[in-house]
Amino acid sequence: MSHISVAASETAFKELFALLRDNLTFSKSDSADLGPFSASYSVAMHLEDGTVDLQNGNQIEVKELDIKWDTLEAGIGFDIPEICVGGWCIVPTPWGCAVRLPKICVFSADPDIGINLDLSGIVTSEISVTAKPVVQYKVDPARTPGMSDLDAEFAGVPNKWQVYIDPVTVDIDIFDISDIVGDLLENAVKNAIDNLLWFLPSWAIDLIWAILGPVIDLIRAILDLPDDIAEWFANLLGVSLGLFNVIITVVSDHFAKKYPIYEFEDPYPILPASGGLIPVKIPIKNLTVQVNDVEMVLQADVGV
Amino acid sequence: MKAFINWPIFTQTSIDSGSLTMLGSVLHNFSEPGIYMGTILQNNEAVSTFQLIVDKDSPATQVDIDLASLHQGKIKHSCSDDSKRFEVNPKGYAVFYVSRGSGGYSVVVGRLDENEKARLFFDSRELKEGDIFTATIIRPGLYTVTNIKTKSSGKIVVTYPKRGKVPFRPPRPKSIECNKDSLDPNKIEIHATQGQIYKIKTPSRIKIELIEPDDGSKVEKERIKKKERQTRKQKNKTSK
Numbered sequence: 336m337s338h339i340s341v342a343a344s345e346t347a348f349k350e351l352f353a354l355l356r357d358n359l360t361f362s363k364s365d366s367a368d369l370g371p372f373s374a375s376y377s378v379a380m381h382l383e384d385g386t387v388d389l390q391n392g393n394q395i396e397v398k399e400l401d402i403k404w405d406t407l408e409a410g411i412g413f414d415i416p417e418i419c420v421g422g423w424c425i426v427p428t429p430w431g432c433a434v435r436l437p438k439i440c441v442f443s444a445d446p447d448i449g450i451n452l453d454l455s456g457i458v459t460s461e462i463s464v465t466a467k468p469v470v471q472y473k474v475d476p477a478r479t480p481g482m483s484d485l486d487a488e489f490a491g492v493p494n495k496w497q498v499y500i501d502p503v504t505v506d507i508d509i510f511d512i513s514d515i516v517g518d519l520l521e522n523a524v525k526n527a528i529d530n531l532l533w534f535l536p537s538w539a540i541d542l543i544w545a546i547l548g549p550v551i552d553l554i555r556a557i558l559d560l561p562d563d564i565a566e567w568f569a570n571l572l573g574v575s576l577g578l579f580n581v582i583i584t585v586v587s588d589h590f591a592k593k594y595p596i597y598e599f600e601d602p603y604p605i606l607p608a609s610g611g612l613i614p615v616k617i618p619i620k621n622l623t624v625q626v627n628d629v630e631m632v633l634q635a636d637v638g639v
Numbered sequence: 640m641k642a643f644i645n646w647p648i649f650t651q652t653s654i655d656s657g658s659l660t661m662l663g664s665v666l667h668n669f670s671e672p673g674i675y676m677g678t679i680l681q682n683n684e685a686v687s688t689f690q691l692i693v694d695k696d697s698p699a700t701q702v703d704i705d706l707a708s709l710h711q712g713k714i715k716h717s718c719s720d721d722s723k724r725f726e727v728n729p730k731g732y733a734v735f736y737v738s739r740g741s742g743g744y745s746v747v748v749g750r751l752d753e754n755e756k757a758r759l760f761f762d763s764r765e766l767k768e769g770d771i772f773t774a775t776i777i778r779p780g781l782y783t784v785t786n787i788k789t790k791s792s793g794k795i796v797v798t799y800p801k802r803g804k805v806p807f808r809p810p811r812p813k814s815i816e817c818n819k820d821s822l823d824p825n826k827i828e829i830h831a832t833q834g835q836i837y838k839i840k841t842p843s844r845i846k847i848e849l850i851e852p853d854d855g856s857k858v859e860k861e862r863i864k865k866k867e868r869q870t871r872k873q874k875n876k877t878s879k
Contacts, residue, residue, distance in 0.1 A: 420648070420775050420832045423812050425666060426732065434701045434732045436773055436834070439661045441645055538779055538855055539649050541800050542831050548806030 337621070337634035343597070348395075348631050349387045351596050355500075356382045356400065359589045367576055372413035372558055376576055379406040382462075382586075389626045395466045395500055402460035402582070409572060411520075412449040413557050415528060417442060418546050441543070446531055450523040454568070457513040462586060466500040468624040468631060469591075472601070473497050484602050485613060496622045497595035498633070505583045517551070517564040525550045597633075647741050648777055652849035656772040656837070657764035657787075659706060659735065660742030665763045666732045666771040669693045669748070675760065677748040679706050686710045691733060691748060692726045700731035706744040707737045732771075735763060765842055766817075772837040772845050773812070779831050780852040786817055787844040793825030795847065799855040800831050809833035817843045 343351065359382050366375035385400035419440040424432035475492035487493045528547070532540050547553050554560060560567055573579040602616035622635040647661055654663040669675060675691040687709040691702070702725045709723065727733055735746050748761040765788065766772060776782065782795040793815070800807060812834030816823045819841045829835065837845050 420777065421664075421834070423809075423834045425734075425771060425773060425812075425836055434666065434734065436664060437703050437705075437734065437736050437738070439645065439648065439736075439738065439775075441648060442643065534644075535649060536854075538799065538853070539777070541802065541855060542777065542779075545800035545802050545807035546832070549802075549804060552806070 337623075338637040339619070339633075339635045341633045342630045343633075344630050345387075345389050345628075348389060348596075348626075352387050352397070352500075355590065355594050355596050356385065358594050359586070361582075361585045362406065363581060365576060365578075365581075366410070369571075369575055372411055374412075374571055374576055375410040376572055376578060377406055377408045377410075378404065378578065380404050380582075389628055389631065391628045393467050393625050393627075394503075395464075395468065395626055397464040397466070400462045400464070402462055404455040404458055404460070407455040407458055408451055408453055409568065410449060410451045411558070412447060414447050415531075415547065415553070415557070417446075418543055448524070448527040448531055450520075450527050452516070452519050452523055454512065454516065454519075457515055457519075459511045461508045462582070463506045463508070464500075464502045464586065464590065465504045465506075466502045466590060468596075468626055469499050469501045470622050470624050471497045471499060471595075472622075473598075484616065488600070488604075488614070488616075493600045495598045496601050496619060496635075497598040498624050498631075499591050499595050501591045502587045505587055507579055507583055512565040512568050514565050516568050520554060520564060520568075521550050524554050645739055647739075651741075652778050652780075652852075654774045654776070654845075654847040656766055656843070656845040657745050658742070659737050659744045659746075659763065661737050661739065662776065663772065663774045664734055664736035665746070665766065666734050666773070667748070667761045667763075668730075668732050668769055669727065669760065670729050671760075672729050673750050675748050675750045677704070677746055679709055680745045680747065681710065681743050683745070686744075688723070690724045692724065693729050694726060695729050697726050697728045697731075699727045701734060702727040702731065703734045703736060704746075705738045706735060706746065707740045707742065710744070711740065765844060766839045767842060768840055770839040770843075772817075772839065772843070774835045774837070774845070774847055775832060776829070776835075776847065777831055778849060778852060779855065780849050782847050782849050784815075784822060784845065784847045786822060787846055788842045789817075789819060791818075791821045791825070793822040793827070795826075795835070796828040797831050797853070798828065799853050812836050814838060816840055817845065 362379035364375065364377040366373060380402050383401045383403050386398045388396045388398070390396055417440050419438040421436045422438035424435050426432070426434035473495045475494065478487050478492040482490065484493065529540070532543060602618040604614050604616050606615035608614040617637050620636040620638055622633060625632050645661065651660050651662055654660065656663060656665055659665060669691065672693045672695050675693065677689045677691055678685050679687040689704065689709055704725055725733070737744055746761070746763045747759060749757055749759040751757055776795065776797045779797045779799040782797065783792055784795055785792040809830050809832045813827050813829055814836045815827065815838070817837050817839050
């Protein structure tokens with residue numbers, strides 16, 4: 336039988352989890368060349384809300400953690416089609432065109448444009464985690480081999496017992512993107528092309544737009560967009576650019592390795608130093624952790 | 640990739656068969672086999688030369704000769720250079736065109752006859768029967784077209800481009816015959832970028848000039864009015 340048994344109620348566990356959750360912040364940028372176009376993202380996020388449920392069988396279920404996007408910008412770069420005149424047949428024959436006029440193009444090459452969309456206000460994302468509690472013993476890397484426990488405490492590098500929640504499954508329901516993204520994309524491309532042509536007179540801009548056709552059709556053709564643009568964006572960010580996996584890794588690492596839900600020093604301080612006396616500390620051994628549907632229970636032995 | 644714009648496409652509003660720019664080109668059929676020498680002129684000054692071989696065994700029914708490339712040093716000044724040598728079948732056409740720059744080119748092509756005497760076969764400043772001049776007008780507006788050699792003239796209306804539900808593709812080029820007394824037809828209405836093919840039946844030099852630009856203000860106003868009417872109708876329907 337263990338010498339010490341400490342329990343945290345589910346309510347207390349939720350408080351501990353809230354601190355752990357609020358500690359997570361993350362930002363990253365990345366880009367990829369996806370053939371006919373290039374794409375990039377720049378994200379910064381934190382977590383909010385969510386429900387925590389302790390379950391029998393040593394399982395913790397965290398549901399509907401909201402990913403709050405402090406920044407979520409998606410960038411797309413592509414070439415608009417070259418705009419040419421001429422190229423028509425001058426001498427047609429029953430077997431085809433015998434003489435064709437060379438094409439003269441408005442630009443020297445396919446002009447490239449880049450757009451940036453701020454999606455932070457129109458994307459809602461959730462993450463759910465099933466985890467089990469695990470115990471780890473941490474020896475601070477800054478602690479030198481010759482240090483006693485007292486030296487380590489005075490130096491601020493004591494050994495610690497740490498309790499982490501180790502995700503078993505991470506389920507991400509990311510990028511429920513509002514349909515408004517289609518309008519955002521259309522406006523961004525229109526503005527980008529207008530900016531590209533800013534130096535031309537209005538009749539020339541009208542002519543080029545007439546040749547290019549409706550913006551949305553142009554975008555669909557270049558990017559090979561399906562009907563559901565929001566879904567395409569979700570897939571682009573989540574799968575093509577790998578943001579799904581990045582977030583899963585970040586959340587898993589945060590819970591399982593970076594921030595313990597609870598930790599305490601070993602040896603554990605019973606009485607602080609006072610009156611010229613050194614602190615009283617007891618060594619903790621064989622720490623274990625279990626959860627059931629009402630509490631988290633820590634058990635340990637005392638002794639060297 | 641950074642793209643540079645072909646400015647002259649948008650700034651040139653006159654087209655001259657005897658002073659070619661990107662918006663005009665000239666076609667000539669060299670029906671006699673032989674080796675021809677061509678000279679490119681800019682403002683009547685020789686700026687480059689080329690060689691044209693007309694060979695009945697050649698499979699080429701068309702040879703494109705870019706006057707700007709030949710002039711602007713993209714092609715070396717040596718007659719032995721393959722890039723200055725062109726070949727075409729006697730049943731085909733040499734197409735003289737300008738790919739970039741402000742243009743202003745004309746071409747003369749000749750060869751030595753059996754008596755070693757130089758003989759001029761083609762001068763783009765005076766097109767002859769069988770030649771073809773093509774023009775593409777970009778800027779909307781009203782133009783005059785004049786055959787300087789015969790003094791016959793006509794009008795061209797280039798309509799303002801409309802943004803439609805599908806990308807605009809110009810209709811097939813319009814053909815105009817350049818006869819002794821007239822241009823037939825002498826009035827045409829075309830879309831911006833739609834081609835014109837002038838079939839030369841008599842000595843000609845075709846000049847097209849803008850006389851009244853169309854900046855589309857009327858079209859734009861109509862479009863805005865139409866949109867406003869549609870919006871009003873939709874609002875009325877919703878409120879009912």
